Amino acid sequence: MVRLPKLTTAEYTIRDRAIRAFNKPRTLREALEATRPHLLEVVPADAVALCLMPDTRSPVFEWLVPGHRLVILEQYAELIQHDPFRGPIFKRPHWVVRDSQLMSRKEFVGSLIHQRSLELGPRLDHIMAVLLPTRSGRVAALALYRHRPRAFSARNADILGSLTEHLADAVSRYCDLEELEIRARTLEELYRRPNAALLVVEPPHHEVMRTPNAAVLLERWFNPSDLHSSGIPLPLQEQLDALMRMTPDERLGKDSWVRVHEERYRKVQFMELSAPEGPSKWALKLEEIPRSIPLPEEMKRKLRPKEIPVAMGMLRNWNDHQIAGELKRSHHTVKTHVKNIFARLGVDNRADLLYQAAHLNIPV
Template identity: 60%
Template sequence: MFSSLKLNAKEQMLWFRATYALGSSLSLSKVLEAFRPLILELAQADAMALCLMHAARSPGYTWVIPGPRIQLLEEYDRLIEHDPFRKPIFARPNWVVRDTQLLSRKEFVGSLIHQRSLELELRLDHVMAVLLPIRPGFVAALALYRNRPRAFSPRNAAVLTSLLEYLTNAVRNCSDFESFTIGANLLEEFYRGPDTAFLVVQPPHQEVLRSPNAAALLDRWFTPSDLHASGIPIPLQERLDALVRMTPAERRGKDFWVSSDGERCRTVRFVELPAPEGPRKWALKMNELPVSIPLPEEMECKLRPSEVTVANLLLRDLSDKEIAAALGLSVHTVKSHVKRLIDRLDVDSRSDLLYKAARFNKPV
């Protein structure tokens, strides 16, 4: 494409500078600021705007405009249905479309977008646009504008076409970096958060990461004699070893560990982390709640009043005998209540009840 353009020496210099500008930063605004004067000179345009469109977001588009504001695009919500470029560029991505290919001069001058540009003293006399597929569900549309009655030529379109691959990569790379940065910031907040505690382990016995709060919890929960040679507590190491040997289906309902010291309920959830390559790692997310865990509304609504009373005592980690004494019931009656409420709540055991109640009260 570049060799067929027959650019003169000045245009070649501008073209190479434009490709360099598109790879000069991982900030999209900085990339577009550097690219704007070069593409405007190469394509003989007066203004430029990039529209980012995400299928899964609301609103579905965002305009990024380097240089002076284009007030018309601030009203795009009410003009979108009158945009003659939208359907053609979506129908044929990576095809640079000029207004003269879609409308007669009379039709373009009479369009709502052109009339509104005159009212705003913008005078957008000609437009050239193209749709760039970035990734599934995410596209970008570049628009170049002229404020004089001289149409964009096929050569102008060819110059822009020669830069589309570089522009697409720039938008993709900047978007990926922005997502990575946001994710890293969230992870940092998560890592330092006062209510967050997690351990990352690479099976069989290699500890990868321990958050500050996890270190404090593990010191409180376990003694030195409870630790595996790797430094990971033996009960957690044994549960992890068992989960690693299971299929994903077999792990359901078994991917947690619950313990109590009489005052606090300790819970650990085991989560296998995705990995594009190499060994899978596991996150052990820890939490600690008072033993007297409130019965969540989501559970209470499934139980009869007598079962609610028993469930609340179970959540205080009382035995059947202690519950029977507290309620003036026989141990047999208490056991019947416990069996029914476990069935109604679709939990596997007392430990499972404690764990799921803890998750409802404070997700782990």
């Protein structure tokens, strides 16, 4: 359970709107745009930006900036070594850091970040940032800015801190969906059959629509005795009922149903849909995904013997810790192998490895 600071009724309402906006099923960029006005009101601040990175050591990044441009972030590659926030937030994920905690006002005004913002506009007079780790291993850094000399307070940091788990969970979900969509597309090519479906429900028990493949998956996953009177499987109906009774804070980490059956994952993602009026509907995204893709011979020939089982682990969708545990190797050794595998195969990341492997496995 997230520990909340003391909020007024108005602040709690705005915070709740921010959480709900960020969790609507849309792209990450659209979710950030929808969340922006609520986030800037509850903190408050003048601008917000989200930086996506493969990991904390990588110099690769992508800034998502809703609202007005922050020109300085378009030149961030030149300033990254002068960013005083990177070190502190990387050391303590979910810890909200304010510029006033890192340096004196005189030091901040004289910093390259501040001086460059004066040149490019808009001026960044105060900054507050936090690191949001994701389940996929990637990280996101959220930064809020003020264009006037009014420092962020400890209470501002506490309010943002109460949102970080929600934001990290949502960013994880968007990253997962992006990779799962790549995985689903490539595996569909490989195995030549659909593996995803959508079921839309209007609570408490009314089914609004289902895509054609939903009936196939539900019949394969559940016995007739598992069905609720509405036709929705009882395990899914019970989880949906529970989610509807929860607050956004209580829903964290509980919005998916996952089972492993033989060599396939069966996953249902519960997503609340916004409604202009009346109760919200819920979308249940059903996916059935093979747990592994064979390592193509063409890839195997390019790898060293010790790298092959690591590559096979990645194609089973295991993270570095899972691979290390299975192969009885250190986490550091596995990370080194992963980096070398990407270089030898000429792939950018795990999703790209999955994509390339699937294509190489398709019979000519």
